[in-house]
Amino acid sequence: MLDLKSISDQFDERLSAIKSYDAERSELTLEYRRELEKLKVIDLKSNDTFSSYSGAKFLEPGKLIRPFSFNWKNRHESMQWVDSVLSGIAVGAVDGSQIYSDKNYEIPLAVLQTSRIFNRHTDDGDHKQEIEATIITPDEFEEASVYSFGREYVDARRFTMECESIVRLMKGHEKLYVLLDGALILSHVNVLNTNIRKIYINAIMKLLEASEKTRNPVIGFIDTTMPRDITLMMHFLFGLKKSKLSDTHLFSNLSWGERTAAFISDRDDRRGEEAKSVLDNYGRFRNEIAFFYMRTSNGLPARVEFPSWVHEEGIVDKIADIIRAECIIRGNYPDILMRAHDAAVIRTNEHDLFYGMLESFCKAHGIRINKSAKHFHKTMKR
Template identity: 25%
Template sequence: MLDQLKFVEELKRKVKSMKEHAIKYPRSLKILIDLVRSPLPSANEVYALLEDFKFSSALPTDEWGFWNISPPIETKTEYQPLSEVSVEFLQEACSDSTAVAVDSSWIEPDPHIDPPFALLNIGSFYVSYERGEYIEDSIPILRIGDEVYVEKRGSKYLMSPADIDAWSFSEECRIAKSYFSGEEMFVFFDRSFSLSYLGSRAREDRENMLSLVAAKFLEMRSLNLVPIAVYFTRSRSVVNTLTRIYCSRETCSSCVHKLCKTTLEDKILMANILEPGERSPIFIENNSVLKRSTLSGKVAFFYLNTGYSVLRVEFPSWVMKSETLVRKIHRFTLAQALMCKGYPYIMARAHEKAVLRPEEREFIREKISSIVYRGTGARYFYSSKALAKRRSIV
């Protein structure tokens, strides 16, 4: 039970600390904005600066230096889609695209419940604007009993969050492919392809996920599917790159700004550089997880200011070889975000189909309990701790 008074006191202490840090933000932000607007070193020089850099960074591409890339809308267009969302703009931006978004929710196996089970609920939303078609679906995928164990290092273990992550991505890809009809199709994921979060995982789990993503990239490319990850992020890879450039011009002993000590995020910088509808140049994600894998140099991204928020848009690096395809992704993602106040409409619909609400989770547990008992005679068992979580003992 939460002690509410103690929580409020703890929160007040934290807010005071946050306020002290926030004072440094405007100064750091101004330094970075001024740096972006000044002559920058060449892409090759930036690569050299980042060669032994231990933090995540953003490697420049051929677009280096072009910080404000306008939405690909014909100049003859008379309407203003970003000041007042225009139906004509949305139709034009999506008319030649076919896309599917996939998302997932899950219930992890609980060691305090027997038989253990794991459930994935994959939501999908498919649309072909050219043909006027859309399909939405929700597919539950259940593992129960021995199915929730995975073999690692010669032993069997209950599925971990890392195993669930790999399982969900694999199933999302499988379901996305089921919509493929032979034409180019965007596949939107609500997850990160830069995979920096894998840094805290065991080596075996990390390598398994990296190999899986690399394999799915190859498979999708062969099928003319374009995987695109769109999400809100706290990444600092672009800020880190600019900080490295700034620090190369200063000496630590004489530096008074301490830019390297701030926690300014990319989205704050981009919100102050990009106008609504504009995207940043494309970068290559360069973090410690990817650098040691076959995905090194193969995950590209740009930031997009939707007018409501800043999104990070990631895709395999082979996508940036086609300027037409990049423009199409920019245009389509922007239009989708304008439909849903800053988050792609197609992804919001997939999320709605994937989410498992509390009452649905309880329904799942009750049905597993009753059907398992009727089918096998085995009673669904909750440990004393699991029962205590479900109802008060006082």
């Protein structure tokens, strides 16, 4: 049981440190926003001043903030706008979940599940949802040279399965916009072991290649995001002090539906000057991941990532409208992503069902499982 009194005392004792952090962040936000005024109108020639690892580069010329005007008076009118945007437009989404292998059951077995949804928004009901599940067996953990009861390999396999599901959607449909719940720029893999990192890189490369070949955009939607691509770019552009201020705080005053211009990411997530950034592993896609920020909820702006060829084909505004429409349906979050999540998620009681199936399977086939005593007592308390 959590010791709430001790935690409360700790909050009181560390109040000054927490307030100091908040004050510094607020001061930095104001400083950076003052300089941001100089970027009200973007000139692509500014890119000539940037060296590698500049954080970001300009992609869309013109206004930094792209307004979104609407005059809906009620829910009905907003849904009429949604219909005008999505009617006849094919939108897909993929999400996944997992059950990690549990050392309490001795045999390392994990479960992966993905859900993919397709909706062409036509009167004939051209809509489909598919769920796929698979297990990871002990030999697969061993072949990958990973700790069988860790999470990193399972997470990497789940991401691969999600990417493969998106590729199947892309190959099966034309003029499709596919949403992924997460980023296309996988900075977190830089801290992983090489064998795990390769799994992620191979998966994202195949996904980007399929998107380019089919001309079906893959769109990464990141609701809670902390990158510092634009703030690092501003450091180089205006000589500002380097900071840990995230991009989203620069644009926290956006109105609902407003977005920034699109940028090309040149993220510097190297762990040392001699190391590679994650984008250095992306081959010919190294300088081809674009992004913008857009307010879709009452919180900080969301980040939207996509291949840069989307800008070349003039459909960035279309993507922004699709995301706005999806967020109106659900309320603050893309509806199709939430439906993919709801279909894919493996709930707590289903974890118990899986392990019950495992026990029955092992008993039927004479496979011995030595469960831990601690796990037995935890189960009895439920």
